[in-house]
Amino acid sequence: MKVVKFGGSSLASGEQLKKVFQIVVSDPERKVVVVSAPGKRFSDDIKVTDLLIDCAEKYLAGENADKLFETIIERYASIAKELKISLKVVETISNDLQALLNGDKSKPERYLDAIKASGEDNNAKLIAAYFQHCGITAQYVSPKEAGLIVSDEPGNAQVLPESYENLYKLRERDGIIVFPGFFGYNKSGEVLTFSRSGSDITGSILANGVKADLYENFTDVDAVYSVNPTIVQNPKEISELTYREMRELSYAGFSVFHDEALIPAFRAGIPVNVKNTNNPSAPGTRIVNERANTNGPVIGIASDKGFCSIYISKYLMNREIGFGRKLLQILEDFGLTYEHIPSGIDDVTVILRQNQMDDVIEEAITKRIMEELHADEVIIEHNLVLIMVVGEGMRHNVGTTARAAKALANAGVNIEMINQGSSEVSMMFGVKEPQEKHAVRALYNEFFVAVPV
Ligand SMILES: Nc1ncnc2c1ncn2[C@@H]1O[C@H](COP(=O)(O)OP(=O)(O)O)[C@@H](O)[C@H]1O
Numbered sequence: 351m352k353v354v355k356f357g358g359s360s361l362a363s364g365e366q367l368k369k370v371f372q373i374v375v376s377d378p379e380r381k382v383v384v385v386s387a388p389g390k391r392f393s394d395d396i397k398v399t400d401l402l403i404d405c406a407e408k409y410l411a412g413e414n415a416d417k418l419f420e421t422i423i424e425r426y427a428s429i430a431k432e433l434k435i436s437l438k439v440v441e442t443i444s445n446d447l448q449a450l451l452n453g454d455k456s457k458p459e460r461y462l463d464a465i466k467a468s469g470e471d472n473n474a475k476l477i478a479a480y481f482q483h484c485g486i487t488a489q490y491v492s493p494k495e496a497g498l499i500v501s502d503e504p505g506n507a508q509v510l511p512e513s514y515e516n517l518y519k520l521r522e523r524d525g526i527i528v529f530p531g532f533f534g535y536n537k538s539g540e541v542l543t544f545s546r547s548g549s550d551i552t553g554s555i556l557a558n559g560v561k562a563d564l565y566e567n568f569t570d571v572d573a574v575y576s577v578n579p580t581i582v583q584n585p586k587e588i589s590e591l592t593y594r595e596m597r598e599l600s601y602a603g604f605s606v607f608h609d610e611a612l613i614p615a616f617r618a619g620i621p622v623n624v625k626n627t628n629n630p631s632a633p634g635t636r637i638v639n640e641r642a643n644t645n646g647p648v649i650g651i652a653s654d655k656g657f658c659s660i661y662i663s664k665y666l667m668n669r670e671i672g673f674g675r676k677l678l679q680i681l682e683d684f685g686l687t688y689e690h691i692p693s694g695i696d697d698v699t700v701i702l703r704q705n706q707m708d709d710v711i712e713e714a715i716t717k718r719i720m721e722e723l724h725a726d727e728v729i730i731e732h733n734l735v736l737i738m739v740v741g742e743g744m745r746h747n748v749g750t751t752a753r754a755a756k757a758l759a760n761a762g763v764n765i766e767m768i769n770q771g772s773s774e775v776s777m778m779f780g781v782k783e784p785q786e787k788h789a790v791r792a793l794y795n796e797f798f799v800a801v802p803v
């Protein structure tokens with residue numbers, strides 16, 4: 351049995367849905383189909399999820415959102431018209447969304463999650479109707495009915511272990527199951543979404559739950575490329591990579607597959623195959639436990655914006671018991687999560703996602719670190735990009751860091767921070783935002799284009 355997930359780009363129009371149908375029926379093993387909300391039809395288009403967020407925020411602010419509502423319903427209606435299916439399903443979608451928008455707003459985060467989730471939920475209903483219209487046995491299955499239970503964290507839910515046993519029962523159903531991605535229900539029956547792009551996570555959870563032989567993730571590119579194709583033109587395709595490599599690359603910007611979507615499939619030993627809806631005969635990229643071929647130390651280079659660093663120096667920091675704990679306690683008091691902590695003898699840098707910070711928080715943190723930890727210096731820097739150079743081959747290869755650092759130096763890129771050693775399969779460089787593309791291209795050139803020395 352295979353679980354197949356289609357991303358928003360594969361479901362953006364009726365024409366795309368016809369391809370999806372052909373892909374599903376061409377292989378009888380494709381029994382569970384996980385779907386996102388309609389995505390972008392062209393580069394300046396707006397994803398339905400983004401329209402829904404905008405609409406919900408207008409409702410919360412008491413502003414008029416009639417135009418947005420119409421735009422959302424029109425997305426579903428145009429798909430239904432293109433596919434020549436009954437417009438009754440669109441009427442149901444319209445009524446459901448209106449009821450949700452008029453619902454309880456006393457907990458805005460939960461309200462927002464319910465509206466966001468409706469994008470996938472309604473699309474799954476529409477797609478099940480289309481599959482039935484095409485004459486196959488297909489049914490929409492709600493995550494509630496299937497028992498996909500998640501933690502109580504709006505916009506960032508995590509699957510709870512009991513879900514897997516519940517989902518195993520889906521194996522007994524006849525025909526194709528069309529399952530909405532991106533959300534589950536907490537124990538009290540409230541809707542909660544995963545983080546953005548989280549339909550990949552649903553697919554992986556279902557693959558684990560039904561003990562699938564393969565989790566196929568259909569998107570709009572032929573493969574996972576060794577570098578973001580919007581930064582380097584026609585980059586090298588990756589045919590096979592490990593869960594570990596993919597986890598690190600997707601964490602650091604390979605948006606083609608959600609970083610949290612690896613774990614459920616990995617735990618059940620289910621391989622993942624990233625494929626192209628627009629070119630389904632291409633083999634795509636396989637994500638597996640171990641890979642055989644190691645063509646050089648590096649398999650991919652990823653980069654992600656939006657980080658800041660807190661640099662703290664204090665003479666004899668290395669001898670002070672509890673310094674790290676007290677520092678992290680201060681961050682915890684502000685409800686902040688951190689990403690990395692590279693350190694020296696008398697200095698430590700904490701890297702955080704910048705969107706958690708503002709001027710007031712930064713000032714308060716600096717004050718507490720200076721006063722409570724008696725630091726000599728505290729400097730907060732913004733607009734950092736983290737570049738991750740990843741490859742299992744780095745475990746055995748000497749000199750990869752030197753090659754990377756030299757390539758960056760030759761390209762005139764100033765390295766703000768290096769973190770190497772904690773992970774055996776990656777090294778990380780911090781650079782300033784304007785140097786991102788330049789730095790990524792220099793590294794790509796070193797490891798994939800130039801002849802290695
Ligand atoms: N290394 C990479 N390999 C392939 N695609 C990448 C990579 N990094 C970023 N991407 C982007 O990810 C996109 C696919 O992800 P996404 O837009 O979320 O698709 P979907 O709509 O199928 O969920 C590609 O179109 C590409 O622009």
Ligand SMILES: N[C@@H](CC(=O)OP(=O)(O)O)C(=O)O
Pocket residue numbers: 356357358359386387389397399400469531532545546547548549550
């Ligand atoms: N629609 C949701 C979830 C998702 O996975 O979407 P996509 O498959 O288009 O990345 C989002 O935009 O976040």
